[in-house]
Amino acid sequence: MNGWLLAAGITSLGVAGVHTVGGHRDVVRPLLSCELADEPRRVLHAVWHMVSLDLVLSGLALLYLSLTDGTPGASLVAWFVAVHFVGYAAAFLVITLSVGWPRPLLRLPQWILLLPVAALAAVGAG
Template structure:
């Protein structure tokens, strides 16, 4: 197994579980009970679960690519998934900083950037260190 990629996959799967089972009741449920327009609520709720799908599918892709026989062939997929996670981390950092100014508490209040960034960076590193086995040729 490509151990760094396996760790990234485990982080991605854990993030997915936390998003779905902790985040949905904590973030999405209050949103659904809010007084905003029903159309807006449903669009935001759909976006919440689009993120759930992206997290779950990317975790699955990282698990699949962690097998040593597939890592090199799936390097472009792992690189793509990595950049999605890194871009998502950047979104959280920018939202925290642009909406509250350079205040550390808001970065701590939105800690998602840390696990998104760590997972993306670890998967990207794992993809870049995977080299073709030229001894078999």
């Protein structure tokens, strides 16, 4: 068993839980009740659900990989997930830092949840 990938998988599923509960309250409800045109609003709603699914599937993949450590291709998949989460974190950081908010790193703190999954998966991938 690969403990690093196990920790990454559990963390990813935790992030999925935070995304689902907190995101529904803080993002989805306001989005669905705003004055944005119907099509872009529904597209953003669908994208939110796509990210929810992606976080869950990534967590499940990491859990599976943790149990099948040494299987050919496991390291490649773990690296893919690690880079994937670095990309998500980078997107939040770039957007947050480009707005010019005071204390920007705490305005959209999602990157704080995403980077640990990336780091744990990268270490576990070896």
